[in-house]
Amino acid sequence: MMLFAPEIPMDQEEFRLLRDLVYQHCGLHFTEDSKYLLEKRLGKRVRHHRLKNFKEYYYLLRYNQDKDQEFTEVINVLTTNETYFFREDFQLKTFTDEILPEIRRRKETLGEKRLRIWSAGCSTGEEPYTIAMLLLDDPSFHDWQIEIVGTDISQRVLQLARKGEYGDSSFRSTEPSYKRRFFTEVNGKFQIADRVKNLVSISHLNLFYSSRVALLGTMDVVFCRNVIIYFDLAAKRRVVEGFHNRLRPEGFLLLGHSESLMNISNAFVLRHYTHDMVYQRPGLGQTAGGRA
Ligand SMILES: C[S@@+](CC[C@H](N)C(=O)[O-])C[C@H]1O[C@@H](n2cnc3c(N)ncnc32)[C@H](O)[C@@H]1O
Numbered sequence: 001m002m003l004f005a006p007e008i009p010m011d012q013e014e015f016r017l018l019r020d021l022v023y024q025h026c027g028l029h030f031t032e033d034s035k036y037l038l039e040k041r042l043g044k045r046v047r048h049h050r051l052k053n054f055k056e057y058y059y060l061l062r063y064n065q066d067k068d069q070e071f072t073e074v075i076n077v078l079t080t081n082e083t084y085f086f087r088e089d090f091q092l093k094t095f096t097d098e099i100l101p102e103i104r105r106r107k108e109t110l111g112e113k114r115l116r117i118w119s120a121g122c123s124t125g126e127e128p129y130t131i132a133m134l135l136l137d138d139p140s141f142h143d144w145q146i147e148i149v150g151t152d153i154s155q156r157v158l159q160l161a162r163k164g165e166y167g168d169s170s171f172r173s174t175e176p177s178y179k180r181r182f183f184t185e186v187n188g189k190f191q192i193a194d195r196v197k198n199l200v201s202i203s204h205l206n207l208f209y210s211s212r213v214a215l216l217g218t219m220d221v222v223f224c225r226n227v228i229i230y231f232d233l234a235a236k237r238r239v240v241e242g243f244h245n246r247l248r249p250e251g252f253l254l255l256g257h258s259e260s261l262m263n264i265s266n267a268f269v270l271r272h273y274t275h276d277m278v279y280q281r282p283g284l285g286q287t288a289g290g291r292a
Helices: 012-026 032-048 054-063 067-078 089-110 126-136 155-163 176-182 210-214 233-246
Strands: 114-120 145-152 183-186 189-192 200-204 219-224 247-255 269-272 277-280
Touching: 012 032, 012 054, 012 067, 032 054, 032 067, 054 067, 067 155, 089 114, 089 126, 089 219, 089 247, 089 277, 114 126, 126 145, 126 176, 126 200, 126 219, 145 155, 155 200, 176 183, 210 233, 219 233, 233 247
Parallel strands: 114 145, 114 219, 145 200, 219 247
Antiparallel strands: 183 189, 247 277, 269 277
């Protein structure tokens, strides 16, 4: 008796067709070395539809009337959604101790008390909720209007982000006091408090849909950590240009610790803080190299 459906092999032509289609849709880039990943993960979808091979699946994705819905499934199986609360704490320390006071001083001289932060590629929500907890802990922002926008391309992770219920692995680098103050235990899971949730809105967004990205409005800080590593150079450039356009002059771009803008963009200044280095959009009348 056969317990598992046999793996369906993906030939070179099918690999190229599917790889290019995925790339055009969302910028995720699969090299020849990662063919097995496409084969394994998309194989599940081929079997789900009871198709004979990947060529048939390619036609389904291109021409079927339900192709948009199927693309949602493709994204769900192909994206890497690993995340946890308080990830890269040295960078968060720079954010709370140096970046936020700088923004506050600048805005207070303008008489403005509004802060907008975008967590691009927020996965299951730990990143935008971490930012919200940090801001709730900073009394100098208590009378500010704060908006944190978390976006992701995967509908599956967004559902979890909206639910706001987390297991132990999300807390691997969380100080116990945060868990105590901002979560309630429900059936072995931890539900995030409404006052944290209320600062965060969660939306679906493909970073490659520039017209949709433009609708987000202007941001003071963009967190896009551990997302662009999965893109090739052309895709990285396109997405980073989108961040530049969304940031207000002197706004900040925070990437993951293994990511940089080297060869990607000259439009930002690299700021050296005590715990970390971060990118900043130059002020009005300035260029990344100095004054215009
Ligand atoms: C590894 S997670 C990073 C989560 C969080 N930023 C962190 O650092 O912990 C990468 C996320 O980027 C999302 N992503 C990948 N391609 C995307 C695209 N084209 N548009 C929007 N989100 C994308 C994935 O769905 C995934 O949830």
